[in-house]
Amino acid sequence: MPKLTGTVKDVFTKTAIYPVATASKDGVPNVVPIHFVKIYDEDTILLVDNFMNKSLKNLQENPQIAISVWDMNTNQAYQIKGQATIVTSGKPFDEAIAWVKKGMPDVNPKSAILMQVTHIYNTQPGSDLGKEL
Numbered sequence: 001m002p003k004l005t006g007t008v009k010d011v012f013t014k015t016a017i018y019p020v021a022t023a024s025k026d027g028v029p030n031v032v033p034i035h036f037v038k039i040y041d042e043d044t045i046l047l048v049d050n051f052m053n054k055s056l057k058n059l060q061e062n063p064q065i066a067i068s069v070w071d072m073n074t075n076q077a078y079q080i081k082g083q084a085t086i087v088t089s090g091k092p093f094d095e096a097i098a099w100v101k102k103g104m105p106d107v108n109p110k111s112a113i114l115m116q117v118t119h120i121y122n123t124q125p126g127s128d129l130g131k132e133l
């Protein structure tokens, strides 16, 4: 499995708002901007569900999820795909709550989404465009 290391990690950690794509079981796509997204470990991304509605419903019936990141200063861009698990207790959920409450005390996270990364593709136009890492 590809790792969230090197230039992927560099671009990812510089990003402030992440386009997060999900799909219904029938394949209807949905994409939303999400701020609370971070690398949890080299294989896993943590997203915090504060306000998700269609996104959460989609993940409940279809765990496939994708995130796009790019850095226009360094001309690096990646498409990250994976499988989501919805978590409402335990360490990742506690960490999600603490993270959100630090900056937004009035917001109450509903769940933590753990995204197990399965594929990473290069989306930067050039000789590596479309290549899988």
Ligand SMILES: Cc1cc2nc3c(=O)[nH]c(=O)nc-3n(C[C@H](O)[C@H](O)[C@H](O)COP(=O)(O)O)c2cc1C
Pocket (backbone or CB within 6 Å): 017, 030, 031, 032, 033, 034, 035, 036, 037, 048, 049, 050, 051, 052, 053, 054, 055, 056
């Ligand atoms: C800049 C920005 C950042 C956002 N960050 C989050 C977030 O971290 N977590 C969250 O659950 N919703 C966040 N939202 C709300 C979602 O984008 C979206 O409105 C919500 O998931 C409901 O849409 P849905 O029904 O398609 O899921 C953010 C919205 C904006 C505009």
